[in-house]
Amino acid sequence: QVQLQESGPRLVKPSETLSLTCTVSGGSISSDYWSWVRQPPGKGLEWLGYIYSSGITNYSPSLRSRVTISEDTSKNQFSLKLNSVTAADTAVYYCARVLISGSPPWPSYFDYWGQGALVTVSS
Amino acid sequence: QSALTQPASVSGSPGQSITISCTGTTTDVGSYNLVSWYQQHPGKAPKVLIYDDTKRPSGISYRFSGSKSGNTASLTISGLQAEDEADYYCCSYAGSATWVFGGGTSLTVL
Numbered sequence: 001q002v003q004l005q006e007s008g009p010r011l012v013k014p015s016e017t018l019s020l021t022c023t024v025s026g027g028s029i030s031s032d033y034w035s036w037v038r039q040p041p042g043k044g045l046e047w048l049g050y051i052y053s054s055g056i057t058n059y060s061p062s063l064r065s066r067v068t069i070s071e072d073t074s075k076n077q078f079s080l081k082l083n084s085v086t087a088a089d090t091a092v093y094y095c096a097r098v099l100i101s102g103s104p105p106w107p108s109y110f111d112y113w114g115q116g117a118l119v120t121v122s123s
Numbered sequence: 124q125s126a127l128t129q130p131a132s133v134s135g136s137p138g139q140s141i142t143i144s145c146t147g148t149t150t151d152v153g154s155y156n157l158v159s160w161y162q163q164h165p166g167k168a169p170k171v172l173i174y175d176d177t178k179r180p181s182g183i184s185y186r187f188s189g190s191k192s193g194n195t196a197s198l199t200i201s202g203l204q205a206e207d208e209a210d211y212y213c214c215s216y217a218g219s220a221t222w223v224f225g226g227g228t229s230l231t232v233l
Contacts (some may be wrong), residue, residue, distance in 0.1 A: 032218055035222075037224075038210065042138065042227065043227075044126065044212065044224060044226045044227040045161075045169065045212050045214070045224040045227070046224060047214075047221070047222040047223065050220070058219075058220040058221065059219065060124070060221060061124050062124065062204060093173075094168055094169075099174075101174060101175055101178075102156070102157075102175055106216070107216075108174055108175055108216070109157075109159035109167070109171055109174040109175075109214070110159070110161070110171060110214070111171055111180065113168035113169060113170075114168065115168055116168055
């Protein structure tokens with residue numbers, strides 16, 4: 001059973017950098033795709049980006065200039081950094097695994113999710 | 124890359140069937156067999172119900188089914204139960220190693 005747990009500061013000041021870490025147990029971050037998804041209060045889900053295979057990343061076009069996802073394989077963790085935050089970045093941030101399925105195999109859907117971390121941007 | 128379009132809300136009585144639509148474009152829903160559906164109860168993480176347009180993960184009730192025609196995917200819930208009251212989101216692969224979610228649909232069981 002794969003488990004994910006988000007950790008990091010829950011209050012960030014405007015213009016600063018939001019940083020979260022996802023700790024994975026029951027699975028290896030070296031062998032799967034791992035993503036970040038966020039959800040502003042009362043709103044829908046937004047995919048932010050993913051990392052896989054020792055550091056290959058891709059990001060949402062709308063956030064590409066501000067987001068970075070990295071990994072620490074020794075700790076089986078991956079992290080999110082979002083810089084120059086504003087109040088619009090206030091959201092619950094989820095980490096999730098992207099499962100590969102189909103033929104040919106392709107990253108398909110988000111099967112395991114963390115419980116989510118509410119990060120508030122406020123001075 | 125715009126969010127997929129879902130109705131804001133749907134409702135049904137216990138035992139009835141409802142269908143939630145998810146409309147995208149030829150660059151996402153219409154181009155790949157990679158639409159997934161998620162159920163989210165308040166304060167909880169999303170849970171996958173359908174993947175690859177029509178497949179159900181192990182442990183998901185047969186009452187949940189997915190279909191797709193052109194640029195529109197659909198989730199049907201049959202035999203509505205009180206515990207089905209939740210928010211539902213579609214998601215599609217959108218090319219260039221990106222994904223896009225729908226705006227979400229709130230289901231009320233009357």
